Amino acid sequence: MSTIDLIEAAADHLSGHVRRTPLLTSPFLDQIAGRRVLVKPECLQHTGSFKFRGAWSAISALDDAARKRGVIAYSSGNHAQGVAHAATLHGTRSVIVMPSDAPRLKIENTRALGAEVVLYDRASESREDIGEALAAERGLTLIRPYDEPQVIAGQGTVGLELAQQARDLGVETADVLVCCGGGGLTAGVALALDRHASGLRARPCEPEGFDDVKRSLAAGCIQANAATAGNICDAILTPQPGEITFPILNRLCGPGLAVSEAEALQAMAQAFLRLKIVLEPGGAVSLAAALFRKDEIAGDAVIVVASGGNVDPQVFAKALEFLT
Amino acid sequence: MSTIDLIEAAADHLSGHVRRTPLLTSPFLDQIAGRRVLVKPECLQHTGSFKFRGAWSAISALDDAARKRGVIAYSSGNHAQGVAHAATLHGTRSVIVMPSDAPRLKIENTRALGAEVVLYDRASESREDIGEALAAERGLTLIRPYDEPQVIAGQGTVGLELAQQARDLGVETADVLVCCGGGGLTAGVALALDRHASGLRARPCEPEGFDDVKRSLAAGCIQANAATAGNICDAILTPQPGEITFPILNRLCGPGLAVSEAEALQAMAQAFLRLKIVLEPGGAVSLAAALFRKDEIAGDAVIVVASGGNVDPQVFAKALEFLT
Incomplete structure (x- = not known):
């Protein structure tokens, strides 16, 4: 079976066991981003992330x-x-x-x-x-974290849901910003969108200094990170794109986006304030890109996959300081 | 039109404009509560509350x-x-x-x-x-905040959604804990459940010292609070139950529950940690009752309407201190 067929099969296996996360919006976020922002909060998934x-x-x-x-x-x-x-x-x-x-x-x-x-x-x-x-x-x-077809297939169900939800809201064309470590979620989402919502384009989002996927896409071949520790976005610090995921990303994704630690924390603060959801730094880089890289994004709407919310309270308190 | 008919009509008017909030769960919350806990996060509603x-x-x-x-x-x-x-x-x-x-x-x-x-x-x-x-x-x-049939009808759509969602999860009998100020949400939910899920019973939840509804239900007639300020649960401090809401509550609700400010803050901390949602103190008293008043609740499952999340970051930081 091709991976897109695996995604459709995974959707059947997951039905009734996985939470179908909603799409959240706020006029306040739209104002910062300069366009309509639709956020898929996978922090609300079982165990607090899309994983x-x-x-x-x-x-x-x-x-x-x-x-x-x-x-x-x-x-x-x-x-x-x-x-x-x-x-x-x-x-x-x-x-x-x-x-x-x-x-x-x-x-x-x-x-x-x-x-x-x-x-x-x-x-x-x-x-x-x-x-x-x-x-x-x-x-x-x-069970490998990303370079595993069945895992990519499961993560791809986020893309299946998004394709339907965007259509219901009348959004036909948009960048879909995805928090990216090894690329399992981004690859799965990209495959699902390619099949079911051709006007939606996945774009990987990473922390600055750990933007192996962004650089790999620009080079057209796999580039590694210099380190895999030393950034607040611990959930998405991986050595390099996967052997299985990268060819998918390279074929289907738009250019990568990279944000600073401070921008990830500010995005967490905005998610707290405007959406009432809890994001971890690595789960907020996509929202940070939507809010603070608006010149690198095209279109009237942007879709954000906010991938997880397992954050220590001390780190969350640090994000809240941006609001006081 | 009776109020229950108004609720059905409101559901039509709200369709496509209101967010259908999901039901969230966590094995960690089930463990604290000693039973299955199903949380309806109205903090994810537009403007951050059911209002x-x-x-x-x-x-x-x-x-x-x-x-x-x-x-x-x-x-x-x-x-x-x-x-x-x-x-x-x-x-x-x-x-x-x-x-x-x-x-x-x-x-x-x-x-x-x-x-x-x-x-x-x-x-x-x-x-x-x-x-x-x-x-x-x-x-x-x-537009009165609670003693207004069309407002009660709108809030009652929370109950319509709950009736369907509980049925989908196989929950036939449960207490439904509702954060209660003037009683608009609780009355609307109680009416909807009475019609569509007769095994589900609404129970108002309030801050200790401001438990006018609990005392009114116990007395069978309207009792007032001594004050309407001086508690962290600012969203639900009202002088007394409404003239329209109280007879509905008195006819349909189970006994009221009251929790302390510290318990409301602890419930906010658990919602952060286990559900990845942001609650305000007044929106967390229902979850606090589920977690910390388990002897006053019957059954294998309890449903919690977490009514809002508009909280200042300083107050939220105070809740997070319970986790460190």
Whole structure:
């Protein structure tokens, strides 16, 4: 099956298990952005981010024996929670390999959602090596965070919903800004839009200094980041675009957009004030691009996928300081 | 038309203009509450609270000449924003009479949404007197915040949505906890549930010390509050239940519930952490009751109407301190 067919199949598997997130608007955001802003708040998804979609899709696609043995994932946090919760709901076990410097809240939540958490040092160890070794040893299936067709398919259901919701609102042409780490969400959304809403174009959004996808799209080949830590947008700091995701992004996406940490925090503050939703920094870079990169965007409307809300209260308090 | 018929008619007028808010859940909240918790986040409604529903309903029910002359309302803030925005969207003008000690954010938003704001002193002046005088002088129609059938009808659409959503989730019997000031939302919800989901029972929730509705229900006749200021739940501090709303509440609601200011703040913190939504104190008393009054609630599931999210960042930061 091609990936777009996998997305349609994933939508069937996810139906009744995933939350269909609404599209939120505010005249105040429209004013800042200089155009109509439609925000899809995936922070309201189960486990607080879109990652639950891909996790559910991947686990539900396993054969019975593999699903019974369990799954393993490595993740800075949101994929971890998505896999842990989806595994528990499927009645199977999950092992999650997490960096020891991941936000405390994400580690605690992952454990509480039923996973066994194995911590590793982001600077000196490879999560891929650890994950693959544990998978072999215990007979677990590795659920990769983005370079995995079933995961991309699950994330692509965001794009299916968006295509329908934009049509219902009469929005035929718009850039769709997507928070982008390894590119699983962006690739899935791009494929779904390409099939179902050809006037909507996905554009990856990243933190400045960690804009590997933006640079890769500009170069036409995969470019790496110099580092994968040291930015407040922890959820989307990845080494480089995926081997599976990049060709999709390269074929279907518009140019990437990059924003500063301060702009991500200001976008969180505006989401608090105007939409009454909680975003984490990595889940707010798309809204930040809509609000603060308006000259790089065309059209009367812009669609924003706000991808997650798992943020420590201290970081959120920092965002609120922009309002006082 | 009876009020329940008005609700059905309001649902038609609101269709396409009001946001159908989802039902949110979290296994973490279920654990605290000791039962399944289903939260309807009306903070995600246009203008950040359910009040937009009643405002739209009332303005759309006016005859053309009256609608053209404009409307007036008195409000501590959420009704103000709802009326201002609904009036602007209907292409007419609004005058809003607000207490001078209302949260700054609510005053500013009301102006930005297109209203003329007239401030009054909550301690020495009567908002009713001011509102009625201005209405007479300028030919404006007064939109009362709760003791007004078309407003109750609009708020009742929350109940219509809930009846359907609970049925879809297989919840047939549950208490429905509703943040309650003058009783417009609670009365509308109670009427809608009585018609469409007879196993669901509305229960008003209030701040301790300002629990006029709870005491009125216990006494079987209207009881007043000793004060209408001096509590963090500013959105729901009203002198006493309405003349129109109380008989509805008395006939249809279960006993009232009252929570402390600290409990309202803790509920805001849990809504931030587990649902990724922003609630104001007065919009969180229902969730606080679900989490911290579990012995006063029966059944395997409880439904919470979280009524608004227009909170100053300083107050929200105070709620976040419960998490650190």
